[in-house]
Amino acid sequence: ELKVDTDERMVMAYLFKHTPLQSTFPVNLTCLVPTEQPDVGRPERLDLHQVLWHFLNFRLQVVTQRLEHELTTLKKRIHILDGFAKVFDALDAIIKLIRRSDGKADAAETIMKRFELDAEQTDAILELKIYRLARLEILLIRNELTDKKKRARQIGELLRNEDRRWSLVRDELVEVRRTYGNPKTNPRRTLIGKVIEEVEFTADDFIIDEDAVVLVSRDGWIKRQKEVRDPSTTRLREGDDLLTAVVGSTRSTAVFFTNFGIAYSCRLVDVPATTGYGEPIQRLFKLKDGEHVVAAISLDPRVNNNISTTTRRPEPTTHAIAVTTDGYSLRFSFEPFVEPSTRSGRRYARPSQEAEVVGVQAVSGTETVIVATREARALLCKTREINFLSGPGKGVTLIKIKKGTDRVIGFAASRNDRDLLTVETNRGATQTISSAKYEIVGRGGKGRELLQRGQFTRVVPRPVKILSLDEN
CATH class of the missing domain: 1.10.268.10 (Topoisomerase, domain 3)
Known part of the structure; x- marks a missing residue:
């Protein structure tokens, strides 16, 4: 039974293609042709x-x-x-x-x-x-x-x-x-006809176009809900926290970036819909041992538009930036991840053997990158100073760190003076880093020492907010 607003031609085209209702096949008419000898065919x-x-x-x-x-x-x-x-x-x-x-x-x-x-x-x-x-x-x-x-x-x-x-x-x-051949007395079960112009359709045509929210936890649990008013009230397993929320149409793509430099993308409709804990992301993708999601970004045009590259514009207006634990950074395009990936995903970065990606954010190129290390050092530089790569790579040096003792713990792409990076010290205190407090310098330096004694233990995650699609 079809709904009122269903396109009947589209449904029939789908049935013709995916069921035995219609079969189109080539015929190889190789025959034995009579010759001068009655018992021999050519x-x-x-x-x-x-x-x-x-x-x-x-x-x-x-x-x-x-x-x-x-x-x-x-x-x-x-x-x-x-x-x-x-x-x-x-x-x-x-x-x-x-x-x-x-x-x-x-x-x-x-x-x-x-x-x-x-x-x-x-x-x-x-x-x-x-x-x-x-x-x-x-x-x-x-x-x-x-x-x-x-x-x-x-x-x-x-x-x-x-x-x-x-x-x-x-x-x-x-x-x-x-x-x-009388259709009344001997009706045919099949009809042989000439090839007619068939209705073209894609998988998206059979997806109900509606807005949805995809929630990803830090332990790698994922679920889709139609509406989430307060992310803090969503059901999570004990000891788990909400990492991010992705909004968009069920036909749009969500990209999940991991610490190994691999991006996994799928339609929002492919994420299991539930009000419970959700499903492990390994149900959708084949993550390796020790691999986990560090960021998820919606490629719905209402959230991130102008992501395509052209000959005249090799660097799209909206693109991504990634930072690794050994102080390297790169910018890259979202365009290769628009189509759903395989379970093995697609590579977006090639970190060093002992390094990992700490985060990925969507940027426009006008932001200020704020990066912090475990040894309480921080550096602020313009996003444009980080090279834009056409393919997966290691990137360029964002901040120099001491190998073996220091590592990058996180970063933020700040759009203004009030866009802060908050870090937590080993004494339980918090400290904010912003362009209003510290000078913006060039990339590749050692950064500024923010603590004479003590270390930064982690970047305090920002509260997860649900973006309103009606405002975009």
């Missing part, structure tokens, strides 16, 4: 016109042989009937000859000499039943002889005239169609 690939030509000639051959066989049978019967006709006026004499004979062989020899008949005719006369000698039966035999001779003449004319035999072939085919 293999040849024919087109439809040639196949029909051979079929019609075969039908003509069948009709001709059938007529020839019928004429042979008629001639045999006429020959017998001619013998009957000769003796019907001398039945009394025939009976006397039979009664005076010494047996069937003697009677047959006498009758053949007397009436100039051959052995076949004579044998038929001797085998004739007595009741066939009645006047009415004799009349029937003579009428049969007349009819047989008439039919023999008709067949002879048909065999001498090929055009008339072709007419007979056509009449027989018309009769077959009339007998077996």
Whole structure:
């Protein structure tokens, strides 16, 4: 049963393509073509016109042989009937000859000499039943002889005239169609027709277009809900926290970036819908040991638009920035991730062997990158200073760190002075980093030391907010 606003043509096109309701297949018409030797056929690939030509000639051959066989049978019967006709006026004499004979062989020899008949005719006369000698039966035999001779003449004319035999072939085919092709008495289960223009459709055409929210937890649990008013009240497993929320149409794509530099993308509709804890993201993608999601971004045009690259604009207006634990950073395009990926995902970065990606954010290129390390150092630089890569790579140095002792713990792409990066110290205190407090410098330096004693333990996550699509 279809809904009121369903496109019937689209549904039929889907059924034609994905069910046996319609089958389109190529036909290899390789046939054995008759040769001069009746028992030997020559293999040849024919087109439809040639196949029909051979079929019609075969039908003509069948009709001709059938007529020839019928004429042979008629001639045999006429020959017998001619013998009957000769003796019907001398039945009394025939009976006397039979009664005076010494047996069937003697009677047959006498009758053949007397009436100039051959052995076949004579044998038929001797085998004739007595009741066939009645006047009415004799009349029937003579009428049969007349009819047989008439039919023999008709067949002879048909065999001498090929055009008339072709007419007979056509009449027989018309009769077959009339007998077996009547849709009322013999309805066909299938129809053979020419190729017509089919309705084009994609998988998106069968997805109900509605807004949805995808919630991702830090432990890698994922779920889709139609509406989320307060993310803090969503159901999570004990000890788990909400990492991010992705909004968009069910037809749009969500990209999940992991610490190994792999991006996994899918339609929002592919995320399991539930009000419970959700499902492990491993149900959708094949994550490796130790791999986890560090960011999720919606590619709905209402959330992130102008993501395509062109020859004149190799760096799109909206793109991504990623930072690794060894202080490297890169910018890249969202465009390769618009289409859903395989379970193995697509690579977006190539961090060093012992490094991981700490985060990914959507940027426009005008932001200020704020990066913090475990040894309480921070650096602020313009996003434009970070190279835009056309493919996955290691990136460029964002901040120099001491190998083995220090590592990047997080970053933020700040749009203004009030867009802060909040970090937590090993003493449980928090500290904010912003362009209003610290100077913006060039990338590649050691950064500013913010604590003389102590370390930064983590970046305090910002409260998860649900973006209103109506405002964009």
